Amino acid sequence: MKKKILILIILLIFVLSGLFSANKYYNTGDTVFSFNGGINLPDFILFSKSSDNVFGFDTHIQVGGTLGLSYQVFLTNSLALGGSLSYRFNSSISSDLFVLVPITAKLSYYPFQSEKFDLILSVDAGISYFRYLEGKYVSPYVGISISPSYFFTKSWGLGLEAGINVNYDIYFASSSNNKSLHNAFGFFSPITLKVIYRH
Amino acid sequence: MNSTKKILLAFFTIFSLFISCNTNAEEGIFYQIINSTKNTQIKINQYLGVYENNHYVISQGKLYKISNNNYFEISGVYDDGIIINGYLKDENIFFICQEKKTSLTIIRKYNIDSRTIDSSFSSNGSFRMIFENGYALGEQGLYFIKETEASLIEDTPIPKTIKKFFISKDAIVLSTEASVFIIDKNGDIKITLNKSSVSLSGFQKLSDNSYLVFIDKNIYKVDDTTDSNNPFTTPLVTLSSSWDTRSFGYNTAIQGNKILIKASSSFLLIDDYNSETYTIKSNGLDYLNNLTQISPIYISSYNDKILLATNQNGIYIIDVNSNTKQQIF
Numbered sequence: 081m082k083k084k085i086l087i088l089i090i091l092l093i094f095v096l097s098g099l100f101s102a103n104k105y106y107n108t109g110d111t112v113f114s115f116n117g118g119i120n121l122p123d124f125i126l127f128s129k130s131s132d133n134v135f136g137f138d139t140h141i142q143v144g145g146t147l148g149l150s151y152q153v154f155l156t157n158s159l160a161l162g163g164s165l166s167y168r169f170n171s172s173i174s175s176d177l178f179v180l181v182p183i184t185a186k187l188s189y190y191p192f193q194s195e196k197f198d199l200i201l202s203v204d205a206g207i208s209y210f211r212y213l214e215g216k217y218v219s220p221y222v223g224i225s226i227s228p229s230y231f232f233t234k235s236w237g238l239g240l241e242a243g244i245n246v247n248y249d250i251y252f253a254s255s256s257n258n259k260s261l262h263n264a265f266g267f268f269s270p271i272t273l274k275v276i277y278r279h
Numbered sequence: 280m281n282s283t284k285k286i287l288l289a290f291f292t293i294f295s296l297f298i299s300c301n302t303n304a305e306e307g308i309f310y311q312i313i314n315s316t317k318n319t320q321i322k323i324n325q326y327l328g329v330y331e332n333n334h335y336v337i338s339q340g341k342l343y344k345i346s347n348n349n350y351f352e353i354s355g356v357y358d359d360g361i362i363i364n365g366y367l368k369d370e371n372i373f374f375i376c377q378e379k380k381t382s383l384t385i386i387r388k389y390n391i392d393s394r395t396i397d398s399s400f401s402s403n404g405s406f407r408m409i410f411e412n413g414y415a416l417g418e419q420g421l422y423f424i425k426e427t428e429a430s431l432i433e434d435t436p437i438p439k440t441i442k443k444f445f446i447s448k449d450a451i452v453l454s455t456e457a458s459v460f461i462i463d464k465n466g467d468i469k470i471t472l473n474k475s476s477v478s479l480s481g482f483q484k485l486s487d488n489s490y491l492v493f494i495d496k497n498i499y500k501v502d503d504t505t506d507s508n509n510p511f512t513t514p515l516v517t518l519s520s521s522w523d524t525r526s527f528g529y530n531t532a533i534q535g536n537k538i539l540i541k542a543s544s545s546f547l548l549i550d551d552y553n554s555e556t557y558t559i560k561s562n563g564l565d566y567l568n569n570l571t572q573i574s575p576i577y578i579s580s581y582n583d584k585i586l587l588a589t590n591q592n593g594i595y596i597i598d599v600n601s602n603t604k605q606q607i608f
Contacts, residue, residue: 264310
């Protein structure tokens with residue numbers, strides 16, 4: 081069942097991209113700058129060496145916030161490459177702050193693009209710095225997102241962006257501690273409103 | 280610098296950053312987060328017990344009811360003084376309160392159903408502590424709390440100079456200069472052990488005639504067949520020196536055939552106290568680690584599980600069979 085749904089989604093993306101490919105609004109070299117802000121939802125934390133996996137608010141992470149910016153340049157009239165920087169914060173149930181700062185390369189695909197509307201599918205890959213209590217970590221980071229956008233002038237627009245990302249908390253086995261038993265993947269879903277400037 | 284060197288330099292910079300971080304924390308970051316506990320708004324100085332699904336606690340000299348994860352101050356209980364400690368029996372809370380004007384420490388009885396102080400209850404003298412099995416330690420010695428009064432236990436051979444004591448809901452152990460006494464909930468002395476200058480550090484009732492008595496870091500099984508003049512010879516278990524009692528002693532609670540022991544900075548588990556060979560383990564109790572830093576801590580058997588009340592991090596139901604904890608406040 082899950083496979084069928086996945087195949088349908090992939091087919092839908094291909095069909096839509098085929099339909100819309102005739103009308104290309106962007107040209108190679110065009111640039112897009114966006115500033116976004118919204119909420120950061122905890123999804124789940126998966127432990128690689130135990131079954132203590134937790135979901136949603138059982139992660140003991142509360143709904144937090146996110147602020148970010150990104151800059152991209154069109155490599156073709158459908159693909160844009162650039163970078164993004166975000167600052168995300170959530171509170172644990174003990175009211176201690178969990179901070180996540182992803183710095184990523186961002187590749188976006190525009191299956192639908194026009195003077196008024198864009199639909200953007202993006203992949204982010206990079207590193208994220210995160211901090212909780214006295215612990216600090218720099219981790220590999222991967223995220224995907226979807227973003228419909230509306231342009232009320234030729235250059236300025238508003239968009240919604242929702243996605244899911246994963247942060248790895250990985251430790252090597254050591255005789256001095258058992259942190260390697262705590263290796264975990266933390267999944268989060270930022271949902272943001274963004275202001276877009278294109279040129 | 281050619282592009283290959285630049286890429287390698289960037290890679291090693293990121294990699295060195297990656298492996299150098301979080302060296303100062305002893306636990307993984309996500310692990311710490313999922314084990315974080317809710318800070319309660321009130322500090323629990325003493326957990327009293329549960330009545331009709333509501334938990335009762337003493338916090339900073341006041342009495343509180345905890346219901347559905349919320350807390351409510353029970354007002355009008357003792358407005359001109361502070362509550363020192365208490366115990367809950369059925370629908371009544373007996374507590375010691377210190378009057379601000381006179382500094383006297385007297386016992387009061389509060390009825391939960393009628394929400395009133397029972398004026399017919401009287402206690403003479405000044406009291407230091409009231410126990411959860413219905414005893415109170417006063418200036419004259421040990422008192423037994425009845426429905427209408429706290430009466431001095433005068434016809435027992437217990438000296439008034441009690442050195443140290445541990446209590447549970449249905450028994451009490453106390454040491455004097457010369458002996459150790461185990462008293463049941465009816466006030467009867469079940470066992471007298473003649474041993475001078477023992478360092479009593481814990482107590483757990485196993486059955487009507489069988490008890491575990493902690494002397495320093497040794498755990499002894501005591502029953503009515505124990506030689507009263509030579510009671511503490513061979514310990515069942517000697518705890519590791521790293522499991523320090525400090526001045527608090529060990530708190531214990533039974534779940535099935537397991538006994539959870541709280542040492543000063545860790546928890547220990549006796550796996551099967553009915554077996555001939557006791558085993559004590561500390562591994563597999565990681566899920567309790569973040570609760571050991573807070574003292575005082577109260578643990579007790581509760582609905583076939585274990586209830587654990589902390590000073591600042593709320594109240595938990597512990598299941599040592601499934602290694603889980605559920606925060607109820």
